[in-house]
Amino acid sequence: MKLAEALSIVRNAPADGAAFRVVLACGFTPLHLQNYLAAYLQKAMPNRKVHIETGLFEDALGTLAAFKTGEAQGGVLVLEWADLDGRLGYRHLGGWGQRVVPSILANVQSKLKQFEAIIHDIPSASKLVVSLPTLPLPPGFHTASWQASEAELALREAVLVFARGIAAHPSVLIVNEQNLNALSPFGARYDIRSDLNTGFPYTLAHAEALGQGLAALLRTPEPKKGLITDLDDTLWFGLVGEIGHEQVSWDLASHSQLHGLYQQMLRALAEAGVLIAVASKNSPEVAAQALSRSDLILSKDQIFPVEIHWEAKSGSVARILKAWNIGADSVVFVDDSPMELAEVQAAYPSMECVLFPKSDLSAGLTLLHRLRDLFGKPQLSAEDSYRLQSIRQGQQFAELQSSNPCLEDLLASAEATVSLEYNPPASDKRVVELVNKTNQFNLNGRRFTEAEWHQRLQAPGSFALGVSYQDKFGPLGKIAVVLGKQEADSLTIEAWVMSCRAFSRRIEHQTIARLFERFAVKEFVFDFAPTAKNKPVSDFLKEMIGEELRPGVRLSREAFQSKCPALYHQVIETNG
Numbered sequence: 001m002k003l004a005e006a007l008s009i010v011r012n013a014p015a016d017g018a019a020f021r022v023v024l025a026c027g028f029t030p031l032h033l034q035n036y037l038a039a040y041l042q043k044a045m046p047n048r049k050v051h052i053e054t055g056l057f058e059d060a061l062g063t064l065a066a067f068k069t070g071e072a073q074g075g076v077l078v079l080e081w082a083d084l085d086g087r088l089g090y091r092h093l094g095g096w097g098q099r100v101v102p103s104i105l106a107n108v109q110s111k112l113k114q115f116e117a118i119i120h121d122i123p124s125a126s127k128l129v130v131s132l133p134t135l136p137l138p139p140g141f142h143t144a145s146w147q148a149s150e151a152e153l154a155l156r157e158a159v160l161v162f163a164r165g166i167a168a169h170p171s172v173l174i175v176n177e178q179n180l181n182a183l184s185p186f187g188a189r190y191d192i193r194s195d196l197n198t199g200f201p202y203t204l205a206h207a208e209a210l211g212q213g214l215a216a217l218l219r220t221p222e223p224k225k226g227l228i229t230d231l232d233d234t235l236w237f238g239l240v241g242e243i244g245h246e247q248v249s250w251d252l253a254s255h256s257q258l259h260g261l262y263q264q265m266l267r268a269l270a271e272a273g274v275l276i277a278v279a280s281k282n283s284p285e286v287a288a289q290a291l292s293r294s295d296l297i298l299s300k301d302q303i304f305p306v307e308i309h310w311e312a313k314s315g316s317v318a319r320i321l322k323a324w325n326i327g328a329d330s331v332v333f334v335d336d337s338p339m340e341l342a343e344v345q346a347a348y349p350s351m352e353c354v355l356f357p358k359s360d361l362s363a364g365l366t367l368l369h370r371l372r373d374l375f376g377k378p379q380l381s382a383e384d385s386y387r388l389q390s391i392r393q394g395q396q397f398a399e400l401q402s403s404n405p406c407l408e409d410l411l412a413s414a415e416a417t418v419s420l421e422y423n424p425p426a427s428d429k430r431v432v433e434l435v436n437k438t439n440q441f442n443l444n445g446r447r448f449t450e451a452e453w454h455q456r457l458q459a460p461g462s463f464a465l466g467v468s469y470q471d472k473f474g475p476l477g478k479i480a481v482v483l484g485k486q487e488a489d490s491l492t493i494e495a496w497v498m499s500c501r502a503f504s505r506r507i508e509h510q511t512i513a514r515l516f517e518r519f520a521v522k523e524f525v526f527d528f529a530p531t532a533k534n535k536p537v538s539d540f541l542k543e544m545i546g547e548e549l550r551p552g553v554r555l556s557r558e559a560f561q562s563k564c565p566a567l568y569h570q571v572i573e574t575n576g
Contacts, residue, residue: 001036001039001040001208001212003032003035003036003204003208005039006035006036006038006039006040006208007035007039009038009039009042009043010035010038010039010042010050013042013048013049013050014046014047014048014049015049016049017047017048017049018047018048018049019048019049019051020041020045020048020049020050020051020073020074020449021051021053021071021072021073021074022037022041022050022051022052022053022072022073022074022075022076022218023053023054023055023063023064023066023067023070023072023074023075023076024037024052024053024054024055024063024075024076024078025054025055025060025061025063025064025067025075025076025077025078026054026060026063026076026077026078026079026080026083027057027058027059027060027079027080027082027083028057028058028080028082028083028195028199028200028201029057029198029199029200030052030054030200031198031199031200031207032200032202032204032207032208032211033078033200033202033207033210033211034052034054035207035211036207036208036210036211036212037052037076037211037214037215038050038052039211040211040212040214040215040216041215041218041219044215044219045219053072057199058083060077060078060079060083060115061111061114061115061118064077064115064118064119065118067122067126067128068118068121068122068123068126071451071455072451073127073449073451073452074126074127074128074129074218074449074451075122075126075127075128075129076128076129076130076131076214076218077115077119077128077129077130077131078131078210078214079115079130079131079132079133079159080133080134080135080201081133081135081137081138081155082201083111084107084108084111084112084133084159085104085107085108085111087100087104087138087140088104088108088137088138088155089138089195089201090138090192090195090196091195091196091199096138096139096140096141097140097142098142098151101141101151104151104155105151105154105155105158108155108158108159109158112158112159112162115162115166116162116165116166119166119169119172120166120169122169122171122172123171123426123454124169124170124171124425124426124427125171125426125450125451125453125454125455126171126450126451127171127173127218127449127450127451128169128171128172128173129172129173129174129175129214129217129218130163130166130172130173130174130175131174131175131210131213131214132159132163132174132175132177133159134177134180134184134189134206134210135189135190135201135202136186136187136189136190137152137155170379170427170429171450173217173220173378175210175213175214175217176213179213180209180210180213183209183212183213184205184206184209184210188203188205188206189202189203189205189206190202190203190206191203220376220377220378222330222436223374223375223376223377224274224330224331224332224352224374224375225274225275225324225326225330225331226274226275226276226277226320226324226326226330226331226332227266227269227274227275227276227277227331227332227333227334227371227375228277228278228279228316228317228320228331228332228333228334229266229276229277229278229279229333229334229335230278230279230280230313230334230335230336230337230340230356231278231280231282231287231290231291231308232248232280232282232336233336233356233358234259234262234334234335234336234356234358235250235259235262235263235266235278235298236248236249236250236256236259236263236290237249237250237254237255237256237259237358238256240282240283240286240287240290241282241283241286241287244286245286245287245289245290245293246293248290250262250263250297258358258361258364259358260297261364261368262356262364262367262368263296263297263298264297264298265368265371265372266298266302267297267298267299267302269371269375270298270299270302271302272375272377272380273380273381274375275304275324275326276298276302276303276304277303277304277305277306277307277320277323277324278291278303278305278306278307278308279307279313279316279317279320279333280307280308280316281309281310281311281313281340282308282309282310283308284308284309287308288306288308291303291306304323305319305320305323307319307320312343313335313340313343313344314343314344314346314347314348317331317333317344317347317348317351318347325440325500325501325503326500327350327533328348328350328351329350329351331348331351331352332351332352332353332354332371332374332375333348333351333352333353333354334354334355334356334367335353335354335355335356336355336356336357336358338355341353341354341355352374354367354370378429379429381429381430381433381477381478408566411505411506411566411568412566412568413472414471414472414473414505414568415471415472416469416470416471416472416505416568416569416570417469417470417471417569417570417571417572418467418468418469418507418510418511418569418570418571418572419467419468419469419571419572419573419574420465420466420467420511420514420571420572420573420574421465421466421467421468421573421574421575421576422463422464422465422518422573422574422575422576423457423463423464423465423575423576424464424466424576425576426450426454428466428478428576429450430466430477430478431453431464431466431478431481432448432449432450432453434478434479434480434481434497434499435447435448435453435481435483435495435497436448437497437499440500440503440533440534440535440536440537441480441496441497441498441499441500441503441508441534441536441537441540442496442497442531442533442534442537443493443494443495443496443497443526443527443528443529443534443537444495444527444528444529444531444534445529445531445533445534446494446495446527446529448495453483456483456494457483459485461485461486461487462483462484462485463483463484463485463486464481464482464483464484465480465481465482465484465511465515466478466480466481466576467479467480467481467482467498467507467511469502469505469507471505476499476501476502479498479499479501479502479507480496480497480498480499480502480507480508480511481495481496481497482495482496482511482515483495483496484515486519486521489521489522489523490521490522490523490524490525490554491515491516491519491521491523491524491525492524492525492526492527493524493525493526493527494527495527496526496537498537500536503536506565506567506568506569507569508540509564509565509567510567510569510571512524512544512555512560512564513560513564513567514571514573516557516560518573521557522556522557523554523555523556523557524554524555524560525552525553525554526541526549526552526553526554526555527551527552528541528549528550528551528552528553529551530549541553541555543563544559544560544563544564545559546559546563
């Protein structure tokens with residue numbers, strides 16, 4: 001992105017857009033870094049108006065402290081060596097050489113402790129992106145430049161210890177140096193003329209690369225939820241129907257290591273809660289034998305569903321999406337055949353369809369990195385660890401429901417427990433993650449940043465409710481979130497989202513019943529808005545209210561009680 005384009009993007013932001021405020025803490029003049037950060041954020045949020053707030057020159061600590069106590073939606077801390085000790089930059093003449101190394105190291109360690117203390121006091125609801133020093137150290141060390149001196153290693157160690165300490169904070173995201181190196185060559189980052197004349201130390205190219213990375217972490221895209229993979233020449237090398245299940249390979253000795261690395265990546269994704277399925281045109285019996293091999297890196301138990309037959313793959317994808325109950329835009333489809341990719345892409349334009357490069361190792365490595373980006377998430381939750389288990393038990397529940405002539409008997413015997421947590425702590429990232437889902441049971445599709453969510457809870461009478469569920473089939477974890485506000489005899493529901501995994505178990509009925517009881521109000525007011533995906537919540541409210549839906553539609557306690565079916569859950573209520 002050229003600087004002129006970045007400035008144009010910022011200038012053309014919608015004047016009436018809701019403000020997205022970011023504090024940029026750095027010790028140098030922010031200049032073009034500020035412009036690129038604002039531009040990339042504005043591109044990611046075209047309906048918002050981005051404001052970048054900066055502090056005083058050489059006062060990154062003070063600016064960071066202001067972010068801690070302010071109301072910005074996000075914060076950025078960009079550290080360079082001169083912020084930790086002026087002698088590690090070029091604007092101060094404080095001496096170089098072995099004589100001053102001990103005091104420099106002591107000063108750096110002290111300054112890092114000050115930054116760490118402020119960061120650990122930042123509320124969990126905030127988001128802070130941290131960039132560690134990206135510029136070269138000055139040449140004031142006793143070794144030749146090809147030899148790393150002990151002092152240089154000690155300085156880098158101090159920064160890494162600092163980074164490891166703050167990485168544990170639930171709101172801190174640290175820029176990945178490896179990614180930055182790929183975008184911005186190390187030797188082309190520092191502009192000494194700009195640094196000495198204006199106080200801005202970066203070349204334009206480095207300012208753009210860093211601004212892009214900072215913006216990407218401030219506005220992390222919604223991670224994909226599932227991956228559907230082909231088998232032959234994708235999950236393994238060879239056509240299993242022609243050479244047999246014992247001859248397909250995925251190892252170094254058979255020159256098919258890329259397939260083994262792909263399996264290894266899928267296993268890592270599965271362990272992080274990503275759903276993995278198979279769609280293959282093949283002989284079911286032979287392919288199943290290959291999937292049952294003991295040396296398969298991706299465990300057979302981590303794959304569900306498995307579609308192996310000779311029908312069109314778009315049909316397989318349709319059934320997999322139905323079993324997962326998620327949208328095509330949350331799924332990646334990987335196949336080695338451009339024709340199969342085109343067929344699935346035509347049926348599902350919003351799906352990410354990716355070619356497996358079976359004969360190009362470099363492209364294969366790029367694919368592995370791309371999968372990390374598509375499915376990456378800042379933190380893993382307990383729900384991630386048993387997502388596949390809950391999908392399987394959901395199917396089991398649905399099969400029992402369809403075969404059981406008496407739904408009441410099934411629900412009554414489910415041994416279900418609904419756990420209600422009022423005002424979950426800010427450290428519970430699952431709450432905002434759920435609220436921002438665009439699934440079928442979503443009251444209005446409203447989205448919040450973590451800071452906006454917790455600022456909203458500061459309003460008088462406001463509350464949040466997290467809902468967890470388990471039954472004899474297993475746990476589903478936290479599956480619903482409600483945001484509301486009590487006003488006299490009514491309860492306004494401003495946001496209500498429930499995972500599709502929890503459908504048909506009357507959890508929504510139990511939620512309303514308990515809220516009526518806890519707040520002792522006469523009616524609910526629902527801030528309903530139709531979306532492309534929320535027909536299930538629309539149908540539920542129509543059934544309860546008995547009229548066409550509109551923003552501010554009301555449900556009285558008496559109307560709800562007259563239509564509420566029998567509820568069999570054990571209910572546990574706690575305060576966060």
